[in-house]
Amino acid sequence: MPTLTINGKQVTVPAGTPIIRAAAQAGVNIPHFCYHPTLSTPGNCRMCLVEASDARGLAASCYHKCTEGAVVNTETARVKAARQAVLEFILVNHPVDCPICDQAGECKLQDYYMTHDHKPSRVSTTKNSKSKAKPIGPHVVFDGERCILCTRCIRFCDEITGTSELTTEQRGDHTEITTFPGRELDNAYSMCVTDLCPVGALTTRDFRFKTRVWMLASTDSLCTGCSRGCNIHMEHHQGEVKRYRPRLNPEVNEYWMCDEGRLSYQHHNLGRTTAIRLRDQREVQWPRAARQTAEALTAAVAKANGQVAMLTSPQLSCESLLAAREFAATVLGNATVYVGGNPSGGNDAFLITSDKNPNRAGVVQVFGPAILANTAYKLLEEMEQGRVQALYLMRGELPFDAAGRARFSAALSRVALVVYQGPHGLDLEERAHIFLPSATHAEQDGTYVNETGYAQAAYAAVPAMGQALADWDVLSRIARAAEMPLSFDSFDALHATLAATIAAE
Ligand code: SF4
């Protein structure tokens, strides 16, 4: 455990720690391009040079290891001059096309130029031409002229995904990143290279030229594409979710997320059904919708002779599930609760799990493990045999193939009253007698428990679309109209109940 001094601050670190990490521990930020904590250290950009008492020249702080008693200075005139020289060297062939570069605003080269160089170029030679806007895979576009050859992208494909699609070709200042012959950058995590690329050389085909990044607001959230629950920055502009970017969580997803999950932000914007429909009435406002739904449910439950069911979903947050539990017990007269959700899919040995729902563990926490026996298949059989007279559907994702879905849809016609609450109409909206639009997880706060038992919060990022409301709010309004108010009147109260309930059970 060497103890060293960095910019006058003493810090003790495990043996073998590079100076750049010790500096971060001491609150000192050393500029760098090629270094990344999860990747090997080629030491090729030279941006991280520092003065160290145990080095002969300037030391590359990304691979120079800490030694006992070393004295490190990161802001001397010599270090600053070296940084300026590195930036000037990188910019010799760089097009400096920041105004039309999609990385502008989140580019390390741009930021470091402003903080460490900020002087006109002394070079007036013709710059090298390289690939421009070249698709190198289904999701990623490459701009060779902006590339600073840090090799983070190559190392990611070699060391994290193990797919090794990328390499360099040519020599000297003609060196360029490329895919191996006959290959594309096409792996399940390919867009992570765009997060790693410190400049605008790698950008996603999906987000290119959609929104300038300084217009985006960011909210801490989760991907709901599978039960891993990758932590994300949910980035949005003018009420619309524009992209997901992975958010560091060493316990869950480190710095990464899969491409499919990254693109699942589109569900917030596409295919939404955001207007209330009461049988054939449209343009209905919430007070009337809540009242008429409460009346219809009360009448149906009274006639149903106990044949009342509610379908919940592992797509819902724990708070929504807790509200559903209370609603099923009161307004629905102790309805039998079933669990739906997306069908299982592929998995891998890295992040992607086969359960394509974010909160099955939360369903178990809220309802108990026995709930898992009440599958959507079981509900389907009950419906087909005419043993469900009233059905409340929360969310429309079902674990069936197309034939099973068609069977479910047909079986709805045997149910006297179907109320469907969800953010997307899917194929169920027209089959339901009442459709009530609800918010996506981008539009409401909630807690989700991932496959390994981590309870994680996702926060509302954008206002709910159209007439959609948070799930708990929909249930609460109907319960009040039915004169059986639920035990909470705000999300915070519901969240507090959840914390107490789960702690007590
Ligand atoms: S494309 Fe980006 S990540 Fe890859 S070497 Fe060039 S600058 Fe580095």
Ligand code: SF4
């Ligand atoms: S691994 Fe799962 S939770 Fe993570 S980004 Fe992919 S789909 Fe989303």
Ligand code: FES
């Ligand atoms: S970050 Fe140290 S040489 Fe690139």
